[in-house]
Amino acid sequence: MNSVLMITLPILAILFYVFAFFFHRMDYFHRQNKQFTCRNTFPYELNEPIELSKNLAGNIFLFLGLICEVLFFSFFMMATNESSASFYIVVIGGAILSVLIFALYFIPFKYVRAHLSVSLIAYVLSLALSLIFAVNATNATMDYYDYFVTGTGSGEFAELIITDIFAYSASLSAIVAFAVVCMTREPFRLNKVTQDDGTVTYERPKVFALASMEWLTVLTNILFIASLLFYVVAIG
Numbered sequence: 001m002n003s004v005l006m007i008t009l010p011i012l013a014i015l016f017y018v019f020a021f022f023f024h025r026m027d028y029f030h031r032q033n034k035q036f037t038c039r040n041t042f043p044y045e046l047n048e049p050i051e052l053s054k055n056l057a058g059n060i061f062l063f064l065g066l067i068c069e070v071l072f073f074s075f076f077m078m079a080t081n082e083s084s085a086s087f088y089i090v091v092i093g094g095a096i097l098s099v100l101i102f103a104l105y106f107i108p109f110k111y112v113r114a115h116l117s118v119s120l121i122a123y124v125l126s127l128a129l130s131l132i133f134a135v136n137a138t139n140a141t142m143d144y145y146d147y148f149v150t151g152t153g154s155g156e157f158a159e160l161i162i163t164d165i166f167a168y169s170a171s172l173s174a175i176v177a178f179a180v181v182c183m184t185r186e187p188f189r190l191n192k193v194t195q196d197d198g199t200v201t202y203e204r205p206k207v208f209a210l211a212s213m214e215w216l217t218v219l220t221n222i223l224f225i226a227s228l229l230f231y232v233v234a235i236g
Contacts, residue, residue: 003232006079009072010229014222016065024058038215040208043104044115062105069098069225076232090133094224097125101221104214119214123177126220130170133224137167137231159234166227170220177216184209 024046028036036046047055073095077088100122107115141160184207193203204211 006072006075006232007229009068009075010225010232013065013068013072013225014229016061016068017218017222020058020061020065022058023061024055027055027058038212039206040204040211042109042211043214043218044106044108047105048108059105062102066098066102070095072225072228073098076228080235086132086136090129090136090228093125093129094228097122097129097221097224100125101218104218119210119217123174123213123217126217126224127171127174127178130167130174130220130224130227133227134164134167134171137163137227140231140234159230163227163230163234166223166230170223170227173216173220173223177213177220180207180212180216181209 025036028046046058073091077091080087100118103118104115104122107118109115137160141164
């Protein structure tokens with residue numbers, strides 16, 4: 001495979017996603033005059049209530065990250081000799097996951113069914129892919145173990161260990177997202193606040209389960225890309 005391209009694309013994808021988040025947060029602060037927090041604010045709120053063109057830098061980087069990630073999965077499928085079912089699930093599922101996460105930034109909650117459908121499918125897919133790849137990466141690491149013990153192939157073994165760390169970190173991120181939702185009795189409940197003048201308002205809790213789950217899904221995807229990056233380096 002073209003190792004330079006296969007290494008460059010996931011690195012660019014991760015960097016673009018980080019830059020997108022940075023510029024989105026800056027724009028949010030200027031619009032709302034408050035810091036953005038992932039604990040109770042949804043990804044789509046980085047783009048509301050303004051025209052997308054006014055948040056141009058963040059959205060351009062987000063789109064570039066999506067393009068790099070989809071291209072990475074496309075080249076990964078064409079450039080390897082793998083033919084197992086789990087390989088195709090990881091590659092095709094990864095490309096679909098990247099599109100679903102991209103959509104989370106643009107589908108507001110007023111379209112409840114569409115937003116929840118994309119959010120839940122993205123979460124389930126992120127959990128399944130991270131677990132499947134973590135198991136496969138562990139098997140690959142064990143296959144290289146004997147070479148490591150005999151003093152050959154140690155580079156591949158070290159890189160596969162890093163792959164395992166990122167793969168299981170992605171799985172852990174997805175599991176934590178599930179735990180956050182499970183620990184919240186009413187994931188959509190707002191806190192009722194009575195003002196001094198008797199006015200009743202509703203505020204989000206410090207940890208809003210669904211918003212937190214979506215951001216942990218985003219994190220799972222980034223860790224998943226990182227694990228695939230080191231796997232590509234290992235099989236070189």
